[in-house]
Amino acid sequence: MASPPTLPISNPQSESQPPIATPAFRAFIHRLSSNIRRGFSRRRPWTELLDRSSFARPDSLTDAASRIRKNFSYFRINYISLLVLSVAFSLLSHPFSLLVLLSLLAAWMFLYAFRPSDQPVVIAGRTFSDRETMGILVVATIVVVFLTSVGSLLISALLVGLAVVCTHGAFRLPEDLFLDEQEPMNSGFLSFLGGAASSAAAAAAPTVAARV
16 A cells, blocks of 8 residues: 655744844844943942032133033033933823834834845835835935924934033033043943944944845
8 A cells, every 4th residue: 555645844944034133133232232331330420410519600601611511521421311311201201203213213123234135025015125125214214304293302302401411511610520530532422322333333234235
């Protein structure tokens, strides 16, 4: 008696691949979190920032500008943290804008930056090339930032944060600050900004280069 034919068995694990380049994405997240922790570890004590005995009215606009420059050199991580908190509070008070920005960021990361070059974007049965995908993302970014309330919300939050920072810097006396011990301007939180950008570029470079 002949044996029944053997049916082919497909391996579902070999047919599906993760939507993003997992090693590059994990390396980017790890580098980003490390830079954030390192930046926040160099912030000044908040009690020193809010010392009421160190506030006085500036004598002139020149004196106010000099104070702002010195205080920013000393409290720059705290000031940038205040700007981030201002933007975060504005977005949390407007959940729809926050959802739109997170969706836009996720689209850039999953559909372009960390997507393997051998996995095209397929939506509703249509395959989009890399240039078409990037063009759609660029247009969506322009629409979201410049043609909706999201852009005005971000600008308003940044202006409020800058007003708070400049007011504090103008009225905070910098004479008791150890300005000679300051680290260079490319360290601390500013190095986090540059490091995060460079890590993102380095993580996404192989994928983007393969598409060019």
